[in-house]
Amino acid sequence: MLKTLRKIASIGLVSEAAPQTDAVLRVRSALDERITSVLGRALCIRHVDAGSCNGCELEIQALGNPYYNLEGRNLRFVASPRHADLLLVTGPVVRNMEAALKRVYAATPDPKLVVAVGDCGCTGGILGECPAALGRVSSVIPVDVAVPGCPPSPVRILQGILTAISATA
Amino acid sequence: MPMRRWWDRAQPVVGAPGARGLGVGREEWLQVARDVAASGGAFLSLWTTLNDDGARGPATDSPGDTAVYCAYLTDQGVLIAELALPREGEEPTYPGLEEIFPAASRLQRAASDLSGMRSSDPDTRPWLNHERPYEFIRVDGEGVHEIAVGPVHAGTIEPGHFRFSVVGEKVLRLEAHLGYVHKGIERRFCGLPILEGHRLAARVSGDSAVAFSWAYCQALEGMSGCAVPRRAVWLRAVCLELERLANHVADLGALGNDAGFAFGLAQFSRLKEDLLRAISAAFGRRYLFDIVVPGGMAVDLSQETADALADTVRAVCSEATELRGIYDEHEGVRDRFTAAGCLETPLAARLGVLGLVGRASGLGRDLRVDVPWPPYTELYVAKAVQQGGDVAARVAVRFDEARESGRLLLQLLSALPDGERAAAMDSPADGAFGVGLVEGWRGPVLVALQAGPEGSIRRCHPHDPSWQNWPALEYAIMGNIVPDFPLINKSFNLAYSGVDL
Numbered sequence: 001m002l003k004t005l006r007k008i009a010s011i012g013l014v015s016e017a018a019p020q021t022d023a024v025l026r027v028r029s030a031l032d033e034r035i036t037s038v039l040g041r042a043l044c045i046r047h048v049d050a051g052s053c054n055g056c057e058l059e060i061q062a063l064g065n066p067y068y069n070l071e072g073r074n075l076r077f078v079a080s081p082r083h084a085d086l087l088l089v090t091g092p093v094v095r096n097m098e099a100a101l102k103r104v105y106a107a108t109p110d111p112k113l114v115v116a117v118g119d120c121g122c123t124g125g126i127l128g129e130c131p132a133a134l135g136r137v138s139s140v141i142p143v144d145v146a147v148p149g150c151p152p153s154p155v156r157i158l159q160g161i162l163t164a165i166s167a168t169a
Numbered sequence: 170m171p172m173r174r175w176w177d178r179a180q181p182v183v184g185a186p187g188a189r190g191l192g193v194g195r196e197e198w199l200q201v202a203r204d205v206a207a208s209g210g211a212f213l214s215l216w217t218t219l220n221d222d223g224a225r226g227p228a229t230d231s232p233g234d235t236a237v238y239c240a241y242l243t244d245q246g247v248l249i250a251e252l253a254l255p256r257e258g259e260e261p262t263y264p265g266l267e268e269i270f271p272a273a274s275r276l277q278r279a280a281s282d283l284s285g286m287r288s289s290d291p292d293t294r295p296w297l298n299h300e301r302p303y304e305f306i307r308v309d310g311e312g313v314h315e316i317a318v319g320p321v322h323a324g325t326i327e328p329g330h331f332r333f334s335v336v337g338e339k340v341l342r343l344e345a346h347l348g349y350v351h352k353g354i355e356r357r358f359c360g361l362p363i364l365e366g367h368r369l370a371a372r373v374s375g376d377s378a379v380a381f382s383w384a385y386c387q388a389l390e391g392m393s394g395c396a397v398p399r400r401a402v403w404l405r406a407v408c409l410e411l412e413r414l415a416n417h418v419a420d421l422g423a424l425g426n427d428a429g430f431a432f433g434l435a436q437f438s439r440l441k442e443d444l445l446r447a448i449s450a451a452f453g454r455r456y457l458f459d460i461v462v463p464g465g466m467a468v469d470l471s472q473e474t475a476d477a478l479a480d481t482v483r484a485v486c487s488e489a490t491e492l493r494g495i496y497d498e499h500e501g502v503r504d505r506f507t508a509a510g511c512l513e514t515p516l517a518a519r520l521g522v523l524g525l526v527g528r529a530s531g532l533g534r535d536l537r538v539d540v541p542w543p544p545y546t547e548l549y550v551a552k553a554v555q556q557g558g559d560v561a562a563r564v565a566v567r568f569d570e571a572r573e574s575g576r577l578l579l580q581l582l583s584a585l586p587d588g589e590r591a592a593a594m595d596s597p598a599d600g601a602f603g604v605g606l607v608e609g610w611r612g613p614v615l616v617a618l619q620a621g622p623e624g625s626i627r628r629c630h631p632h633d634p635s636w637q638n639w640p641a642l643e644y645a646i647m648g649n650i651v652p653d654f655p656l657i658n659k660s661f662n663l664a665y666s667g668v669d670l
Contacts, residue, residue, distance in 0.1 A: 003495050004432055047325045051350045053666045055375025055456055060325050065438035079323035096299045096349045100320050132353035
């Protein structure tokens with residue numbers, strides 16, 4: 001116990017400042033003001049892997065590490081789409097995940113936001129050319145913000161999330 | 170020695186050291202499998218030609234034949250058996266291997282979905298084809314009920330479905346149904362320029378990008394007769410050990426968290442981030458995609474960058490050792506790890522479990538030691554083996570391997586040989602066949618590759634050891650309670666994309 005406490009004290013706070021929003025990532029901006037007025041600054045996120053190679057998942061997981069400190073920014077991953085305000089979707093959507101993705105989208109209460117993560121989520125990418133893939137996320141559900149990269153860095157993903165929930169960017 | 174006669178008859182296959190290929194008849198197909206099993210060899214992978222690609226393997230010369238292939242790991246190296254199947258008849262069948270190697274079952278079912286070629290084994294349920302509802306095996310009895318989980322899971326992980334049959338909290342049976350992230354990667358390989366296929370190989374399973382792209386390049390370079398510069402080979406080992414270290418460090422944090430010790434996740438996820446940032450500073454990317462390229466490496470390291478990377482590795486490993494002490498002394502963590510999800514050695518051997526999970530159950534295979542390829546031919550690697558087979562054993566193997574990877578990294582980075590980072594590469598001749606085999610962080614990663622006309626790929630089959638280890642997870646959870654499943658599952662940490670392909 002003493003070692004644990006000593007470790008916590010010796011590391012201290014390593015969290016870094018949040019990145020700025022980036023209007024370039026925005027795909028559409030139909031719901032912004034309504035959502036920000038409803039949500040305030042807290043946001044619940046549900047991640048859905050719709051066919052990814054698992055690379056984007058690793059960078060999404062990194063958002064929880066002490067440097068990016070997602071929860072410290074009032075952003076939180078939740079276990080069910082019914083608790084979520086925003087869906088973070090990776091991968092080209094593949095045939096075997098199409099129904100699940102549509103059901104997750106339907107189960108997420110309105111108003112809701114969708115951020116497509118990674119080259120495959122944004123354009124289909126290298127995996128989107130596979131025969132059992134349907135391509136980009138927006139070909140199956142509406143997308144608000146698209147964050148390219150293979151995989152995009154946690155800073156870039158965080159920028160995408162913040163852009164989605166800011167009314168102005 | 171019954172294996173001897175197969176080995177003598179087999180023809181050399183380029184790529185992985187010692188690899189051989191063997192054309193067999195229907196009766197021999199089963200006899201080879203029995204002899205491999207009897208001699209303590211392992212079943213690695215099984216695949217077929219796809220219906221339209223007209224692939225031919227090491228033993229058949231005529232394109233247009235259909236065939237089924239099976240790769241085994243023997244003491245001398247990989248042995249690939251090829252059974253040619255006549256095209257006449259609607260759905261050609263071949264003798265199933267399930268009784269000898271249980272892990273073959275799902276591979277046979279997946280191959281059947283892809284090519285229509287069926288094994289003679291009784292379980293013919295589709296695996297990758299999800300058009301109809303899956304028929305799970307039901308458990309009857311008083312008080313038995315089912316818990317259905319997935320495909321979308323509660324955490325940030327890949328999708329798959331788990332069907333638990335439970336009484337109260339006790340798990341009687343688990344059956345996994347995967348294939349949700351099936352993209353058709355094998356078919357996508359067909360026709361791609363063979364000198365660009367490493368990019369797709371790296372994305373078979375993003376956490377094993379180095380392992381898959383190296384195995385792909387190993388096969389390809391053997392087929393083209395390309396001599397990879399010694400410096401590039403050492404840099405590849407740097408990347409492979411960084412991938413192993415990063416994944417082990419991440420898993421150790423997640424395992425602490427699943428045992429109710431959030432401190433572990435905070436500390437290890439910080440260490441992983443430190444490592445990724447150092448990797449990014451050295452190689453220009455946090456994850457090592459597209460860095461192992463045909464002929465060598467896409468990026469070289471200056472000695473200053475290598476030294477900076479070594480400093481971070483040293484710091485991460487030193488902190489990991491300190492945290493191991495904290496895990497070991499934490500009674501709550503120890504209580505959750507010990508005896509949870511136990512996979513005993515005889516069962517692990519019967520199921521043909523591979524890699525890290527196998528080493529935690531007393532099966533001491535590590536390709537870096539057993540069938541080393543350059544540069545591991547000139548490096549000493551200490552195998553990490555535990556006998557317990559429980560979560561604690563899999564945690565201990567990760568700690569030991571992380572430390573050993575750190576040691577290897579410091580050795581590699583301090584003595585990088587001079588030379589070029591890559592050699593020139595030509596496309597191999599039409600019909601050339603090669604195999605790559607690399608010990609990734611999960612275990613042996615195999616890529617079987619065949620060239621088509623004009624520098625294209627005729628057929629490429631990538632194999633992740635998770636194929637072997639998923640069925641073992643179903644046994645490891647039996648008799649445990651449902652709330653321990655996330656912990657036990659994380660201690661295996663198997664690939665979904667890597668097997669769904």
